[in-house]
Amino acid sequence: MTPDKFRAQIAALTAQIAGRPLAADLDAWLNREHGAASASYAALKASCEAGVAEGWLCNREGGGIKYGRIFKPAEDLHGFSVDVVDMTDIAGPHHVHPNGEIDLVMPIEGEAQFDGRSAGWVVMPPGSAHRPTVSRGRALVLYLLPQGAIEFTR
Template identity: 60%
Template structure:
């Protein structure tokens, strides 16, 4: 696994998403098309674990969170950027999603949840905000951000 191969793996997902609206319908579709435990999901989990271990993912650390942008907004990914974070029982910095956010939750510890959700896909629509929170253990979370847009806020 390397960044180029990872890009092609994520392209399968962003090609499926296309220009659709980021909403609960898309969330349900992603969980059906690429379910937790399915082959694409498992390939992404393996790629992320490898990337973290090799140091080309989550190369930064702050506030107990390892993080990093793996892919800048790319036309080949329908304008999405890709970030991956490694969190263990904590809340991250509050931020707003001007264009929405698509999350892939990958528990490392059995039962770990992100924003109250188990393994799988979670979609936040445009102009939503949250303090990303992992509870019940450690999880990797992959973020797809349209045009890479994210605004960190003070709370």
Template identity: 65%
Template structure:
């Protein structure tokens, strides 16, 4: 099975566990407890992302110093989440809002790198939230799960 197929299968299992849950601090806590750094799911996703960037099927676009790309559009197999991955180093990305919320998996490539002040692991933004996604203290890959793929960039 290809790395991309394993990646999709791992995400389908994960999204099946969280589908229908409120996007809030309790979900972030559950994700970090059950699928945080060192867990099988975290390590499989980080390995797949690292391989995907190296092979060119992840983060195939670049703009403003950020490598990015939507890997999977919302689909029933992924419980209507889209999947995006960004590769950032010491910068803030474009401001955007999350109409339905956003679930982020932070995978530092530089020890100690953070995403919006969060270390390796998961953070969850509730519906209607907004931010300038910021990686500090090095380089990190960040996987975004967006319900129905909804994201609105501020002009």
């Protein structure tokens, strides 16, 4: 796996979701079409695991969380930025999603959950906010942010 191959993989996915409202319907569609039992989920998880192992994903660390924005918003990514975090039984910093957020939860150790959700997709609507929390183990979480918009709160 390389960052360029990973980008192409993400671009193929964002092409399918571009222009769709970030709402419960998209959450259900992603989990039906690209959920934890699908080949596309397995491929994305394998790519993320390889990127972490090779050091080009999650190459920063702060507050016990490994993280990194691998791609800024771009036309080929349909306006989404791409971040991946590596978290083990920890809550991250509170933030707001001005344009929403799409998360892919990939448990690595234990029965890890992200904000109480198991392996699969979580779609948060525009204006939503949270303190991202991984419990019950270790997970990688891929974040797609429309226009890369995120606002950390104090």
